[in-house]
Amino acid sequence: MHPSFYYLILSGIFLGVSVALAAAAYHFQIYRYVYNWYLGLRSPSCKVAKEHNLLIPMRDGIILSADLYRPKEEGRYPAVLLRTPYGKENTEHSYPVLATILCSLGYVVLVQDVRGKYASEGEFNPFIHEEKDGNDTIDWISSQQWSSGAVALYGFSYLGSCAWLAARDPHPCLKTIIPMFSGQNAYRGWVDHGVPYLKDILYWLSRHGGRKGRDVPHEEVDLMIWQLPVLQFDKRLKDGIDTFKTWMHHLHVDDYWRSISVSHIREEIRMPVFFVAGWFDRFLTNTIEDFLETSSANAYQRHKKSRLLIGPWEHHPSEEFPEVSFGREAKFRSCIKFFVEWLDLHLKGEASTFDENNPIDYFMMGENRWRKASSWPPKEAKEKFYFLHGMGKANTMSGDGVLTAEQPADEKQDHYVYDPLDPCPSLGNNMIYGNQTEGPREQSLVGARRDVLAYKTEPLPAPVKAVGPVSLILFVSSSALDTDFCAKLVDIHPNGKSYFLVAGFIRMRFLDSVRATHGIEKGKIYRLEIQLGHTAHAFLKGHRIGLLVTSSDFPNHGRNLNTGGSNEGDSEEAKAFQTVYHGGIYASRLSLYTVE
Structure with a gap:
């Protein structure tokens, strides 16, 4: 044959x-x-039964829909609650897989569509109903025959916000929360000290503002964000119009944001929290501040220690980026066993292997390994300054800008022109929807621009390990009535390629207060303190520490039109002649915390 x-x-x-x-x-x-x-978990102890579309009444009569995963064996079990606007059967977010895993380990898992989304009744108004609806759902859980009376809230991003909001006035059965890539402060998730995170707002509302999510090409949103005035975007949004208008009219902290945040009442949190963040996530700084302040807010928190885990991830999360990989140890899935151990500890009362003396686990990039710390920054970290200098030609990565450990005696200036119609792109950032621009992206495209000043050390004779907050003192002046300044910390490799680590941004009109409406004086020299966030990165021997300074980070941040008018309501724009001062009395300098 x-x-x-x-x-x-x-x-x-x-x-x-x-x-x-x-x-x-x-x-x-x-x-x-x-x-x-x-995932490195113990073997399953339970078979899994699933019930679809359970109807759970809220206090105002609205019915929310949820899927229930429970052990087939009879008994009373602790519960893990996930409340999502992305669809309770969403396979992209792996809810069914996660629920099955937890259920097999002896937990009941409830995955619920939040109000106004998918199978749940009502109108979706981001964050507004999550406190009451979360607690009403926990009340329903506690009344079920299978409930042990212990509940945890768990989840990424918006799900983490649902966890925080339920903790504002928590149900007695809520024993712990695991908010990941999220924060207590809703304002800072969408607005940076008066400046909207424009692309993320528009993309999220375009995709998720309606009852069901829809596929939205990035090109559709990119076309919108170039249009002026910004407030006309609402005419192009298919969903989320009311939310967009609300956020654009609340660009400062007020009662609206306080009503959907927890950060102003941290001292009232009386439960242990497992914080999870990524070095390239939008919510990193928010999460670190939440951990530090919550952990010391009251006697309960100081005794019942919360934990903080930070990996080399962006928002979704991934350890693999187009130009950088952090290796097998960085994989997010390897950390799931810690979350299960946390649930076992606080919902079942089982013993744990957590190091209570070192509640912080962080990934040191460059070395690509995990480290522990008892505080942040680590107690052994020492602040080190790098002073900006040069001969006045720091434009582009090929310019003469340098970073030195010694403060230069002679005063020099660097200049560039910022044009709102040709903004510096957000390549390398902490965006949620960056369309492959987020994370440690290579900076050649940015570093070649004439409106970017670059300062760099000599090749390092030994590694410099930066662990902690990064900040920049910058002396500047502008020809504009209002303008922006932003900075990036980069790692310059021996081959000349440079990679993004962390960035900071400041709008000049908000120097004194986010509520300020006045502009700045043309030509006046201002002292800026730009917070770039936090990092843990080893600059290896032969590498250089680099700093990029410019005046736009678009579309991550909305553009400053330089007129002193409304950047959201106006369409008129102007170029700005920018000056950066260094040396002498103008000690512009980069601050890093370093460890051995």
């Missing part, structure tokens, strides 16, 4: 065996063992 005949026979046998094995695996729920082994 022809050889192809035998090939067909063997293929058929192989296919039949594969189907039979798959059916058997499904029947005996073998996949649970595979998942748990893959």
